[in-house]
Amino acid sequence: MNLLLLEPADHVAGDRVVLRDRRLRHLREVHEAEVGQTLRVGQLGGLMGEGRLLRLDEQEAELEISLDQPPPAKLPLTLLLALPRPKMLRRVLQTVAAMGVPRLVLLNSYRVEKSFWQTPFLEPAAIREQLVLGLEQARDTLLPEVIIEKRFKPFVEDRLPALAAGSLGLTGHPGDHPPCPRALSEPVTLAIGPEGGWIPYEVEKLAAAGLAPVQLGERILRVETAVPALLARLF
C-alpha cells in the first residue's frame, strides 16, 4: 500500500478522516506507523496529498489531510480481455488498475471456460476491491470502468465498432502478424485473448470491428504477463 486511499465515509470533518478497517490494520502492522508521522493519501476519485497521523489505537486511526496533487495520467486505452480464470482475474484487475487502464471490458471467448463466469470475484464489490488494491499500489485515485460482456458476437458486432471509433484497434495474437507497435500517444483499443488464444473466427470478427492482429514474438505468455508486456510496449 503505497497510497492510503480515502473514501467519503472516512471523513469526520473537511480535513479529518477516521479509519477502522484493513487500512487501520495495515498502518499498525505493516507500516508500523506512529502518531505525528506523515503518509501519502488520496481521495478515491479525487486529489492526492499528505495525511498526518493524529491518533492511532486498536480501534481507530485519525488523520489530518491536505490534498493538492492530481493523480497520474491514465493510458489512452480501452482494454478488452477474454475473462481469465478466477485466481488470475484478481491479479489482472490489480495490474490493470495499477498500470492506469481507464476502461476494461471482460469478454467471453470460445476458450473461456463457462464456469469462470460463475466466480464471486466478478461481483461488483469484489472487482472494486482488487481495483482499489491496484490503485493503492500504483498511487492513483481513479477507479477504472469495468464492463462485463458475456456474449462475444453481439458485443464485437454491435458495440465494439463505436467503442473503438477514433482509436487504433489491435488484437494481441501469436502468429504471422505485424509486431505490436511501440511508444504510441494516440488512443488504442487492445484485445488480449484467453489462455490458448482467440480462435480464428474471433480474430476475424475483431479485425472486422477494426482491431488488427499484432504479435509480441514467438513466446506464449500468460495473460497476467502479456498485459503489462503489451501495455509497456504500446505506451
Next chain:
Amino acid sequence: MNLLLLEPADHVAGDRVVLRDRRLRHLREVHEAEVGQTLRVGQLGGLMGEGRLLRLDEQEAELEISLDQPPPAKLPLTLLLALPRPKMLRRVLQTVAAMGVPRLVLLNSYRVEKSFWQTPFLEPAAIREQLVLGLEQARDTLLPEVIIEKRFKPFVEDRLPALAAGSLGLTGHPGDHPPCPRALSEPVTLAIGPEGGWIPYEVEKLAAAGLAPVQLGERILRVETAVPALLARLF
C-alpha cells in the same frame, strides 16, 4: 503447458519417450489427449518438434518424437532482482523463464526481509520446477541460469562490474531519472529493486558498478508487473 518438455530420463529409445509424472496427468486431465494425436514437444536444453501419442493409460504415456527446431532466441539480458517474497518469487521465476531471460541474479537488498532467504522455494529443485513451468508456457527448452547473492555489497562491488562489462547497465528506480530506453538490441544488465524500492545507497552502488538509474513513470508497480513491463519496453 504449451510445450511438453522432455528430460533425458524419459527416453526409452532414441525417438521414444515414456512419461509417468505430472505431464501424464496434464495430458489426460487438461489436454484430454488421445492416442494418435500430435503434440508440441521439446528436449530440455535441446531442440523442439512434435510427439505422436502412441499409448496413454493411467500409468504411462508413450510418444514417438521428432525434434528439428531450435528454441526461440533468449533476450541479451542479465537480470538482477532483489529477492521477492516467496509467493511472488515463484511467479517471477516462471515469468523470467517464459520471457527468455538467460541469466537471473537474486540479490539481497536493505528492503528484502531476512526471512525471505529461508524459503524452501530457493532450493535448486524448487527453482528449477518454476523455471520449467515458464519454459513450458512460452515454448522454450533452455533453462535460465540462476545465481543467488545473499550479500549486496561484495556482489555489487566485486563481481557486478565484470558481469555487466560490455552491456548497457540500468537500474529500474522511480524518480527524476531518464526514461527506460526502448527497443534495444545490445546486451543489457538490468537491476530491479524490492517492494519499497532500492535505498539511495544501493542506487549509488549500482550506478558505481555501471548501472544507471532509469524510470518507468510515476506509477509504482509490483515486481511481478515491473519485470514484464521493463523487459517489453527494453527489447
